[in-house]
Amino acid sequence: MYWFNPKNIIKAALSGGFLLLITFLFSCRPDNRQSGAKMVYFDLKAFFRSDSARLAGLNPPVVKTVVHNGTVETKTVHIGNWSQELNLFIQSDINRPAWKNSYSVSNSDSAVIYKALTPELKTRRIIIKKAGEKVQWVLIYNHTKNLLYETSEKLSYFPDSLYLIEKTQHVRLMGRNDYKVQGTLPKRQVNIPLKPCR
Numbered sequence: 001m002y003w004f005n006p007k008n009i010i011k012a013a014l015s016g017g018f019l020l021l022i023t024f025l026f027s028c029r030p031d032n033r034q035s036g037a038k039m040v041y042f043d044l045k046a047f048f049r050s051d052s053a054r055l056a057g058l059n060p061p062v063v064k065t066v067v068h069n070g071t072v073e074t075k076t077v078h079i080g081n082w083s084q085e086l087n088l089f090i091q092s093d094i095n096r097p098a099w100k101n102s103y104s105v106s107n108s109d110s111a112v113i114y115k116a117l118t119p120e121l122k123t124r125r126i127i128i129k130k131a132g133e134k135v136q137w138v139l140i141y142n143h144t145k146n147l148l149y150e151t152s153e154k155l156s157y158f159p160d161s162l163y164l165i166e167k168t169q170h171v172r173l174m175g176r177n178d179y180k181v182q183g184t185l186p187k188r189q190v191n192i193p194l195k196p197c198r
Contacts, residue, residue: 040100041114042128045093047135051159052082052090060185067180085183088165089155092123092140135159148172161185 056079065074079085094103094114102121103114114126125141142153149171156164167179 039095041094041103041105042112042126043093043095044126044138044140045090045095047138048086048090048157049083052086055079055082063184065180065182065184067178069178079183086157086163088142088153089138089140089157089163092126092142092155094121094123094126161187 059078061076062079063074064077065072067073083090099121102117104117106113106115110131111127111129116124122142122144123140124143125139127139129136129138136158138155138157140153140155140157142151142155144151149169151167151169154164154166156162156166162185163183165179165181168176169179170176
């Protein structure tokens, strides 16, 4: 049969490997942030690295639910590496010198909204809600499309409460995958000393 010809398999493997190599090279660009450069947008990377360190110090139990194509698994865990757990949020930072004019910025009701001006940027929109200087929540929308796959992500983060990663990926010849990761942190409890009844 034609499709089982070893020469065809070798050609397909080489072509696929070449495409994967190109994708890998373009996705592994170094962080182009210049030391001492003024931040044009909210420093998402610094915020999540700082919050990762704070959560690592607290080491709270997290009710973590993972959903993959409808299959659900829930466990209570302690996160060993918060920077890795929140890596998709960290990687959505838009502060690179080359992108200083690539996003529109609008403010409304103590929220700031960043929108991508060109379709090739992965991070399409970031919404940050603040109360004074304190971040109340962050929403991030990412989208990537190339010859091999198309991926959409919605990342939601509520400090001290919840983080949610919703991801849909369609890979050519392999079909669609839906992922959801939700981590719920315990509510802070305030210990109020009880007075004896008289």
